Structure formats: structure tokens, C-alpha cells
Amino acid sequence: MDETISATDWLRVMRTDPAPRHYLVCFPPGGGSAAAYRELALEFGSGVAVLAVQYPGRQDRLGEAAVPDLHALADLIAGELLGYGPRSGLALFGHSMGATLAYETALRLEARGQELAALFVSGRPAPTFAEHRRLHLESDEALIADLERLAADPAPIALLRTEPGLADLVLPAVRSDYQAVETYRHRQGEPLVCDLAALVSTDDPTTTPEQADEWRTFTSGAFAREIFPGGHFYLDEHVGAVADFVTRQLDDLARRAR
Template structure:
């Protein structure tokens, strides 16, 4: 039984539970912070504790330099997770950039003999997908334009163009995250020994439904994919959050059969063509 879980330098508690059966650790998308997962954390019932990874260079870690390599982010996160009791049943969930960091963290836990109970990856092609973009080398306007391209409401980002002080505060972490995304190259190793669920949205310009399905090759345990309506940041849609939380909660409380594959669709996909990944 999991007891006495506390936050660390890298981990922040979003939903406490005095006696959790499961612990879900969430990894923010590029440019994001732990607040991205507060609405999701609120949807879980008793028995599940929710933590999120706070990358340096934002919020309460604003004074720390942002890291520009997924391997470094995963090394630090795994080190903190391994300080928890060995009986802790840990599942990992990451969206966009966070999906790859979650995967790299899962590899480290697997190697240490602390295989996660489940890996959830959202809005991101597999680690073997090589990003060819160079957004991180562009000027601030280039960064803002990319954020607008992915946003559910691009107009909400206009403040970054009109408030230089805010842009100066926010964009360094965004640039560092894009550098991490665009320079990451996967080093092949044995597949993970935990089940993987790949989540994707119907109109995501960074990840297709077919690409999400390719995550099946990264596990020797169960695999499934789930499709939700919306664009890249479909998790920001209030109506979608309960459905995502329900899927995660059900998978945390059920054992997937080895080599079992399923696909759950909550909307009809609108396209399956390949595209470059971002964020």
C-alpha cells in the first residue's frame, strides 16, 4: 500500500489521497507547467493520488534554467520517483512533449526494476519519429506563431505580442522545450514491460491516428488507442476532461492482457495523413 508520498524538487502534488491504490504522474506539454493538469486531477475519485512534474524555468522554478534535453528531464524525474517506497504503484501520463519525457522516464524506471503500472501517451508520435522542424532557432514571432497554430483559441495568445514583459517571461521555457523536441533522437532499446494507451484527437496537426497506433511497438504488454474530438490541446476542452479521466481511471484499475490491442473512438477521425510533430 502506498503511504507518505510527498512532493519533491520535480514532483508537485495535485490531488492528495491518504491511502492511494494508484499514483498517476503527469508530464506537461512543451511550454506548459503543472497547472495544465489541475482540471484532470479534480476528476479522479478516492484511491488515486495525482502528481505532476514541474519542469525548471516556469512558475515556482522560474529562476532555474530550463533544460533542453529529454534525457535530462527524465533522469531527474526518475530519480525523484525512485525515492518513493518500492510498493508505490506508479502510472505515467504525458501530453505532447510530455509523452516523450514520460516514455523516457518509464524506460529508466523499467531498468531500475520499478516498471510503471501503465504509460499513457497523448498527442505525440512515437519516440522513433524524428522531428525536422527548427522552431527553436526562430525569433520570438516564430515561436508565438507556432503556439497560435496549435492553440484552440489563437486569439488568446495575442497578449504575447502586445506585452513584451510577459513574452520575456514565458518564451525562454517555450524555446527550450522546442529545442528538446526538435533535437531529440531515440536510442532503441527493449520495449517497455508496461501496457501503453495512446490518446489522440481527431484534428491534431501534429499527430495522426495512425501515428498514435505505432506506439504498440514500444511495449510487450497490452496496447490500445483512444480517439477524442478536438485539436492538439483537446485536453483543454472542459467537456473532454471527464472522458479522458474516466479512461485513465478505468485503465488504472484493470490489468491489460499481454499483446492485447483495442481502439476506442469517441469521435470519427477526420484524417490519417502524416504530419510533423510539435510541442
């Protein structure tokens, strides 16, 4: 990655830096887009450049087919990142579906020789957890109800019931992402080498602190776990605290590397 990073179909530049020590690549949650990390990116100080992945099938990639398979998505995203060539200070951050996808991408990057500073996984059980629900096969109403269950504010989600045009734009990508999560199965292999930090919230119906602790076995590097107040989308309300935690972890890595 050059110090001047240009946007691509897959990557959006959320925060530039004249002399970045770290490049943080963020993976959106299911149904989300790169814009999910706009506010978080603004909270970082000097030395951190922030990018976000833009999945196909949403926003400016609406005309492209969504990819309902996390392994296939990870192949594509890893290939995009590897196209920049080796780069020190690369770290990945993913929330919910994005956490699993960031992990799978990290595996592919390390296997191809790209060292990672750290992987940050948020609001998602460890990869061996298997979803048994099949909401991606159910009605639009079932999908909307689950989105409301997870949302900090369900009112905007409810508009999908009364605005069919909006639902037609949003729900296909949501359904594809639910399929990707619900059909994902971990493939046994070597643990990551990079440090790994798991972020979880006090009232997330999808992930408990104990489940977050299970990420410990997926790296041979250092492990940390941090708990934040709130529900599944806690980070929208605590962007400053999340950025501070990530920065401390990255700074600690830099100190240990000296």
C-alpha cells in the same frame, strides 16, 4: 512513495487520496507547467493520487535554467521518482512533449527495477518520429505563431506580442522545450514491460491516429488506443472523458492482476 506525498521541486501534488491504489504522475506539454493538470486531477475518483512534474525554468522554478534535452530531463525525473523507493500502482501520463518525456522516464524506471502499472501517451507520435523543424532557432514571432496554431484559443497567446514583459517570462522556457523536442532522437533498446495506452484527437495537426498506433511496438504489454474529439489540446475540453478512460485502464489492470 508514501501514502502522504509531499511536494518537491520536481513534483506537485494535484490530488491526494487516503488509500491510493494508483499514483498517476503527469508530464506537462512543451511550454507548460504542473498547473496544466489541475482540472484533470479533479476528475479522478477515490483510489487515485495525482502528481504533476514541474519542469525548471517556469512558475516557481523560473530562476532555474531550463533543460533543453529530453534524455537529461528523464534522468532527473526518474531519479526523483526512484527516491521514493519501490511503489506498486505507479503510472505515468504525458501530453505532447510530455508523452515522449514520460516514455523516456518509464524506460529508466523499469531499468532500475521500478514496476509501472501503465504509460499513457497523448498527442504525440511514437518515439522514432524525428522533428525536422528548427523553430527553437527562429524568432519569437515564429514561436508565438506555432503556439497559436496549436492552441484551442489563440487569443491569450497573442498577448505575447503586445506584452513584452510576459513574453520575456514565458518564451525562454518555450524555446528550451522546442529545442528538447526538435533535437530528441530515440535510442534503440528493449520495449517497455508495462501496458501502454495512446490517446489522440480527431483534429490534432501534430499526431494522427495511425501515428498513435505506432506506439504499440514500444511495449511488450497490452496496448490500447483511444480517439477524442478536438485539436491538439483536446484534453482541456474533455478532462472528464480522459479521466474516465485512464481510470478504466487502471481498473482493468487491477482486475487482471488478481
